Amino acid sequence: MAEAQLTLSNVDVNVAVGETSRALLQNINLTVAPGDFVTVLGANGAGKSTLFNAITGDKPVASGKITLAGEDITRARPEHRAKLIARVFQDPKMGTAPRMTVAENLLLASHRGQRLSLKSRGLKARQSEFLALTKQTTNGLDQALDKPTEALSGGQRQALSLLMATMQEPALLLLDEHTAALDPHTSAEIMALTDSIVRQEQLTCLMITHQLEEALKYGNRLVVLQAGELVADYSGAEKAALTRADLLQYFA
Amino acid sequence: MMGLGVSAIGQGLLYGLMGVGLFLTFRILDFPDMTVEGTFPLGAAVTVAAISNGITPLLATLLGMLAGMAAGAITGFLTTVGKVPVLLAGILVMTGAYSVNLRIMGRANLSLLNKPNLFAAKFLKSLPPYFDSVVVGLIVALVVVTLLILFLNTQLGQGFIAAGDNPTMARSLGIAPARQEVLGLIVGNGLVALSGSLIAQNNGYADVNMGIGVIVIALASIIIGEVLFGELTLSQRLVATVLGSILYRFVLLLVLRLGFSPNDLQLISAIVLAILIMIPAFEHRFKIRRVLKNGVKTNG
Numbered sequence: 001m002a003e004a005q006l007t008l009s010n011v012d013v014n015v016a017v018g019e020t021s022r023a024l025l026q027n028i029n030l031t032v033a034p035g036d037f038v039t040v041l042g043a044n045g046a047g048k049s050t051l052f053n054a055i056t057g058d059k060p061v062a063s064g065k066i067t068l069a070g071e072d073i074t075r076a077r078p079e080h081r082a083k084l085i086a087r088v089f090q091d092p093k094m095g096t097a098p099r100m101t102v103a104e105n106l107l108l109a110s111h112r113g114q115r116l117s118l119k120s121r122g123l124k125a126r127q128s129e130f131l132a133l134t135k136q137t138t139n140g141l142d143q144a145l146d147k148p149t150e151a152l153s154g155g156q157r158q159a160l161s162l163l164m165a166t167m168q169e170p171a172l173l174l175l176d177e178h179t180a181a182l183d184p185h186t187s188a189e190i191m192a193l194t195d196s197i198v199r200q201e202q203l204t205c206l207m208i209t210h211q212l213e214e215a216l217k218y219g220n221r222l223v224v225l226q227a228g229e230l231v232a233d234y235s236g237a238e239k240a241a242l243t244r245a246d247l248l249q250y251f252a
Numbered sequence: 253m254m255g256l257g258v259s260a261i262g263q264g265l266l267y268g269l270m271g272v273g274l275f276l277t278f279r280i281l282d283f284p285d286m287t288v289e290g291t292f293p294l295g296a297a298v299t300v301a302a303i304s305n306g307i308t309p310l311l312a313t314l315l316g317m318l319a320g321m322a323a324g325a326i327t328g329f330l331t332t333v334g335k336v337p338v339l340l341a342g343i344l345v346m347t348g349a350y351s352v353n354l355r356i357m358g359r360a361n362l363s364l365l366n367k368p369n370l371f372a373a374k375f376l377k378s379l380p381p382y383f384d385s386v387v388v389g390l391i392v393a394l395v396v397v398t399l400l401i402l403f404l405n406t407q408l409g410q411g412f413i414a415a416g417d418n419p420t421m422a423r424s425l426g427i428a429p430a431r432q433e434v435l436g437l438i439v440g441n442g443l444v445a446l447s448g449s450l451i452a453q454n455n456g457y458a459d460v461n462m463g464i465g466v467i468v469i470a471l472a473s474i475i476i477g478e479v480l481f482g483e484l485t486l487s488q489r490l491v492a493t494v495l496g497s498i499l500y501r502f503v504l505l506l507v508l509r510l511g512f513s514p515n516d517l518q519l520i521s522a523i524v525l526a527i528l529i530m531i532p533a534f535e536h537r538f539k540i541r542r543v544l545k546n547g548v549k550t551n552g
Contacts, residue, residue, distance in 0.1 A: 082426030097417035113426040116407040
């Protein structure tokens with residue numbers, strides 16, 4: 001078997017409630033191979049977002065170990081992990097700088113995790129590259145390169161966030177219900193774009209979703225979280241054979 | 253009358269540096285930095301005290317600016333490392349700076365009478381009255397605004413803008429917003445102190461109370477620039493802030509012409525700023541802009 005891209009071993013995450021603490025994640029063990037596209041299902045409060053926050057370092061883990069691309073990142077600062085991890089949030093406003101233009105946002109993302117220098121930003125030299133990149137979105141983002149992102153639609157913003165997250169080929173792509181705030185048509189569009197990028201770049205990806213159809217349709221692996229524990233893990237043919245009814249049992 | 257106008261332009265340029273300094277924190281990083289009320293007189297006090305002790309005006313001006321940067325660094329430390337809310341951190345440093353300024357000057361008011369200063373150069377003295385402040389103001393504003401525009405268009409400058417625009421996104425790209433915050437506070441307060449230093453040299457004295465209400469002046473410069481020129485790029489807005497500062501001087505001139513006493517200026521400044529800030533809210537309420545825009549849209 002190939003070297004694992006992401007491993008979580010015995011990961012616990014707790015939150016302080018008054019004098020005591022409550023477990024948000026308990027004994028999570030997960031090994032993700034390079035190029036795996038894993039959908040993550042679970043009811044509200046099951047710990048899906050906490051799982052992501054533990055991986056990005058936004059929530060400290062109480063115990064256990066996390067490795068990514070062969071590096072132990074359990075205690076690394078979030079800014080350090082940014083070099084390896086890209087994330088697209090549910091809220092289209094979260095992933096882009098509103099007063100900066102589309103091209104400026106892309107330029108920033110192209111320096112993900114790098115030390116920013118006092119060199120000129122060199123925006124003009126990359127305009128054609130950004131044009132080609134945004135053309136693949138088919139929602140007019142290529143026409144808006146010089147517009148501030150606050151002028152974009154939610155779908156355009158999410159498409160931009162996705163491009164920004166993937167243009168540097170992150171070691172891990174985290175999609176946190178990134179189509180949930182969009183209308184059904186736009187949501188389908190963004191999902192299709194996501195799937196094509198993830199396959200094309202052979203990215204390792206975890207995607208949280210509440211849409212059972214999405215979870216069934218996309219990815220080669222599906223895991224279910226329940227009350228902070230990993231209760232199911234289907235991959236390959238096993239996942240392909242899953243039905244909606246199989247999944248509904250976890251939400252009973 | 254002509255002299256008053258020239259004087260207003262000169263003072264506007266010199267105060268404009270303070271507007272530009274506050275712009276970095278207030279508009280780009282998006283928080284109100286009260287430190288400026290302490291760093292403006294700090295720059296003045298350090299410069300005047302240094303000149304009184306025989307240091308050359310140019311070096312004394314630089315020292316004033318450095319002192320302001322140090323004060324900004326303290327505010328930055330308090331808010332990023334000490335987790336003091338930034339508004340309170342600024343107030344703490346501003347309050348502490350008052351005593352520091354008294355210590356530096358040894359008294360509440362220190363005159364530069366018969367001492368050299370940046371405005372006393374031979375070439376400047378040969379100009380008609382008040383043109384010295386215009387020339388110095390123009391040169392310094394030009395240098396400062398040009399450097400800032402260059403900075404904002406570097407990789408680091410873009411990270412600085414992003415950190416203010418969307419800290420969550422900045423962090424996810426590996427940019428630590430706290431570092432940018434400290435950077436903005438240091439550079440911003442350096443400029444504010446430089447402004448204080450130049451104003452003190454131009455006026456011929458430093459006064460421990462000269463910082464009172466300067467944040468209102470700086471905010472007014474920024475907002476007058478915005479109301480007047482509307483949609484601009486970030487770089488253009490720096491220039492608009494300097495122009496706003498000049499215009500604000502003319503507003504004050506007009507107010508004095510109308511017969512108000514200089515003692516009323518603080519109240520009038522506060523009222524002018526309050527009105528300017530409320531304009532967008534009222535516009536929104538009465539939907540002035542929206543009605544206009546929709547009209548254009550349906551016609552187009």
